[in-house]
Amino acid sequence: MSPLELVDDRFDKLAEELRASRPVAPVALRAQVRALEPPGPRWTFRWPSRRVVLALAGAALLASFVAAGVTGLSGSSTKQLSAVKPKSVKTIEHGDAVRQGVGGVALKTPAPNLGPLERTSDLAPTAGRLQRYQATMRLRVKNVDAMSSAAKRAMNLAHGLGGYVASVQYATRSKGGGATLVLRVPVGNVQTALTELASLGTILQQHTGILDVTRRVDREALQIAELERQLAHASPSEAPVIRAKLATLRAKHARLLKSARLARITLGLTTPAKQAAAAPSRFDRTVDDAGSVLLRELEILLYALVVAGPLLLLGAVGIAAARAQRRRADARLLERA
Amino acid sequence: MGKRRRIDAVKTEFAEAAERHLDDVHAYLVYLTGDRGTAEELAAETFARACERWHRFDPRRGGARTWLCQLARSTALDHFRAEERRRRREGRYAVSVPESEEQVFGEGLSPALEAALSRLSAAEREVVALRIVLELDGEAAARVLGISATACSTRLSRALQKLEKEVSAGVAA
Numbered sequence: 357m358s359p360l361e362l363v364d365d366r367f368d369k370l371a372e373e374l375r376a377s378r379p380v381a382p383v384a385l386r387a388q389v390r391a392l393e394p395p396g397p398r399w400t401f402r403w404p405s406r407r408v409v410l411a412l413a414g415a416a417l418l419a420s421f422v423a424a425g426v427t428g429l430s431g432s433s434t435k436q437l438s439a440v441k442p443k444s445v446k447t448i449e450h451g452d453a454v455r456q457g458v459g460g461v462a463l464k465t466p467a468p469n470l471g472p473l474e475r476t477s478d479l480a481p482t483a484g485r486l487q488r489y490q491a492t493m494r495l496r497v498k499n500v501d502a503m504s505s506a507a508k509r510a511m512n513l514a515h516g517l518g519g520y521v522a523s524v525q526y527a528t529r530s531k532g533g534g535a536t537l538v539l540r541v542p543v544g545n546v547q548t549a550l551t552e553l554a555s556l557g558t559i560l561q562q563h564t565g566i567l568d569v570t571r572r573v574d575r576e577a578l579q580i581a582e583l584e585r586q587l588a589h590a591s592p593s594e595a596p597v598i599r600a601k602l603a604t605l606r607a608k609h610a611r612l613l614k615s616a617r618l619a620r621i622t623l624g625l626t627t628p629a630k631q632a633a634a635a636p637s638r639f640d641r642t643v644d645d646a647g648s649v650l651l652r653e654l655e656i657l658l659y660a661l662v663v664a665g666p667l668l669l670l671g672a673v674g675i676a677a678a679r680a681q682r683r684r685a686d687a688r689l690l691e692r693a
Numbered sequence: 694m695g696k697r698r699r700i701d702a703v704k705t706e707f708a709e710a711a712e713r714h715l716d717d718v719h720a721y722l723v724y725l726t727g728d729r730g731t732a733e734e735l736a737a738e739t740f741a742r743a744c745e746r747w748h749r750f751d752p753r754r755g756g757a758r759t760w761l762c763q764l765a766r767s768t769a770l771d772h773f774r775a776e777e778r779r780r781r782r783e784g785r786y787a788v789s790v791p792e793s794e795e796q797v798f799g800e801g802l803s804p805a806l807e808a809a810l811s812r813l814s815a816a817e818r819e820v821v822a823l824r825i826v827l828e829l830d831g832e833a834a835a836r837v838l839g840i841s842a843t844a845c846s847t848r849l850s851r852a853l854q855k856l857e858k859e860v861s862a863g864v865a866a
């Protein structure tokens with residue numbers, strides 16, 4: 357197809373004449389050009405072809421995906437290791453029952469899988485001795501309703517065994533609730549009380565402490581008897597001082613006796629925490645981490661574009677303007693020539 | 694041994710390209726300058742430059758003829774600029790096409806067409822040379838001129854219309 361066919365057929369004759377009589381290079385010029393010898397091959401920078409640019413872009417994209425995948429895999433395994441550690445610690449805490457022996461000696465042994473009765477009857481007050489008995493029990497109940505019911509039963513139990521409720525704290529939340537009751541129960545009934553209380557829920561933690569105060573009571577009783585004897589023989593000036601000491605000692609003795617008569621049971625009730633969402637699998641974590649890395653890469657790319665974009669745009673506009681100006685100048689030059 | 698071969702290969706490539714496209718480059722420069730003597734000088738200059746820069750030629754970006762024509766155009770523009778500066782210095786503002794009895798644009802061309810071509814501007818003549826005489830396709834011609842293919846086609850159409858008009862006016866006279 358002749359180039360002229362794209363323009364107009366009527367110029368065919370004109371074109372034929374122009375082509376038929378095209379100028380030919382003179383022999384001298386031909387000889388001059390033949391004498392030219394190019395220098396040896398030299399390295400020059402060449403802009404990469406479109407295929408190379410596309411291949412590089414693809415490789416960069418692939419590299420970013422691979423980097424994201426590798427980061428995701430390594431990140432997920434690290435998380436898995438760190439997630440295992442506290443889980444084992446937690447298991448130990450739940451499986452232990454902390455007990456305190458007579459005289460304040462702490463005993464810490466793993467709690468065997470026993471029933472409520474067996475777990476509460478191993479530290480009983482000794483008959484014929486005066487002992488200060490303190491117990492702490494933490495129970496898990498099914499829900500808030502069960503917690504309310506258990507709290508009521510615990511209070512009734514304290515009254516029924518001849519004791520009383522020293523304090524109650526009760527709170528409910530959207531995800532569950534908790535209650536703390538302090539019960540005072542006659543020491544003689546403390547085993548019954550603990551057994552009954554243990555049946556209200558699942559024991560999470562139990563702590564029992566017994567302090568024998570028999571000798572202290574006897575000592576105070578002797579001191580009181582001695583003061584009474586001194587008071588009987590005291591002069592009028594000494595009598596008020598001895599009487600005051602005697603009153604203080606009697607009050608202290610009465611408190612000690614009361615504490616030895618009534619055991620203090622702190623009952624904690626709690627509902628199970630809402631089950632945590634199922635831990636994502638390693639694949640999910642990898643995908644999540646890889647997605648995060650890709651997002652981060654995208655952020656960096658966008659940031660670079662935002663920062664460098666205006667400069668690049670200005671540069672491109674400048675180059676385009678310079679080229680256009682040069683082209684116009686060349687066109688004017690050729691019009692004048 | 695390998696280097697020697699590469700040097701020989703480069704020399705052969707350049708010699709073949711120069712032999713094949715010398716007439717094209719010369720013809721283009723004749724049309725562009727409207728002067729045979731100047732065209733010969735510029736053609737020699739173009740090939741000297743091409744010889745120096747042959748290692749830069751990238752066949753993937755276009756043929757050797759297109760590259761040589763681009764180089765020829767650049768050389769011619771340098772010449773025109775230098776001529777303009779010289780004319781300014783000498784106080785000659787009018788641009789004159791050299792009047793000569795010999796046929797500039799080719800042997801055997803009708804006097805009317807010869808005169809009509811000489812009355813076209815260099816810009817008009819170069820597009821005629823590239824598209825008609827050298828028979829470059831639109832893309833290649835546009836690349837040489839540094840414009841779009843559409844602009845090149847428009848420029849060719851206008852140049853041919855003007856040429857025909859000038860030929861008709863010359864015949865009538």
